[in-house]
Amino acid sequence: MIAAYAPASVSNVACGFDVLGFALEAPGDVVSVAPADGPGVRSLIVRGDDGRLPTDPARNTAGAAVIALLERLETTRGVALTVHKGLPLASGVGSSAASAVAAVVAVNELFGRPASLEVLLECAMAGERAACGAAHPDNVAPALYGGFVLARAAAPPDIVRLPVPAHLACAVLHPHMEIETGAARALLGDAVPLGAAIKQWANLGGLVAGLFTADLGLIARSLVDHVVEPRRAALVPGFRAVQQAALGAGALGCSLSGSGPSIFALCDALPSAQRVGEAMRTVFAAESRALAADLWTCEVGREGARIITGLAASVPR
Numbered sequence: 001m002i003a004a005y006a007p008a009s010v011s012n013v014a015c016g017f018d019v020l021g022f023a024l025e026a027p028g029d030v031v032s033v034a035p036a037d038g039p040g041v042r043s044l045i046v047r048g049d050d051g052r053l054p055t056d057p058a059r060n061t062a063g064a065a066v067i068a069l070l071e072r073l074e075t076t077r078g079v080a081l082t083v084h085k086g087l088p089l090a091s092g093v094g095s096s097a098a099s100a101v102a103a104v105v106a107v108n109e110l111f112g113r114p115a116s117l118e119v120l121l122e123c124a125m126a127g128e129r130a131a132c133g134a135a136h137p138d139n140v141a142p143a144l145y146g147g148f149v150l151a152r153a154a155a156p157p158d159i160v161r162l163p164v165p166a167h168l169a170c171a172v173l174h175p176h177m178e179i180e181t182g183a184a185r186a187l188l189g190d191a192v193p194l195g196a197a198i199k200q201w202a203n204l205g206g207l208v209a210g211l212f213t214a215d216l217g218l219i220a221r222s223l224v225d226h227v228v229e230p231r232r233a234a235l236v237p238g239f240r241a242v243q244q245a246a247l248g249a250g251a252l253g254c255s256l257s258g259s260g261p262s263i264f265a266l267c268d269a270l271p272s273a274q275r276v277g278e279a280m281r282t283v284f285a286a287e288s289r290a291l292a293a294d295l296w297t298c299e300v301g302r303e304g305a306r307i308i309t310g311l312a313a314s315v316p317r
């Protein structure tokens, strides 16, 4: 029996829609794998999802990712998978990506690591696509590699790992509601005004440069989304007030995490992330009319998916 952990991730990061993401340290998902008689994914159990996720391997993001990996490895070996969900569904922190990534990392370890990270990325994305209908590398890539990742292209993968300034930390507020990514993408249309596009790619360049030079001022100025956030902001009750609270409490920037409803704030260090997170939580409680929320604070997760000893009890939360 082998188990792998893959962390939650913040995708888009304000100005990098579909191409930029970073990993959290926790929470995350764990997938355990054991050899099984016969070829393919012989069984799949999901724990921690209240029975909501499919257990047909072809329709489950972890199962479909492993099917893709087994095909890629041209193996007739079989596996039994157990997915331990530490992440809430449709929460905007890469829940399906974490399951897919943990699954392929665990199976690759069981087989003696025949696949490269690039192959694991492709298989995790294939799993997401098979199970969810679409896949974006901006959650899978940071969940697999850790840190900040620019997915310059997905097929074939062209993944650029970016430096993470010392102590960079984040607060993530997770309102207890769900947003389907497909519905949030349907709001976006397919046209971007040139003026907004210019501001957006200027900010993406600024953010990448700020990460390379550890220039927190440049990072802060660049953490503005002129394209996607304006079209999604109304999906999350109190989003603008929470964003203002985060910036007022000293966050470098604050925006939707992925397609929401989670809201992230990047901060210069963990103590400020904790202060910013509390400000976000307080304002959200006042604005959201009794909707509960989780608050996670941590440094940016420099380590991505990894093999762990122990099972669900060891899921970092």
Ligand code: HSE
Residues within 6 Å of the ligand: 011, 012, 017, 018, 019, 136, 138, 139, 181, 184, 185, 258, 259
């Ligand atoms: N980049 C994606 C989006 C992330 O915002 O729609 C969700 O998979």
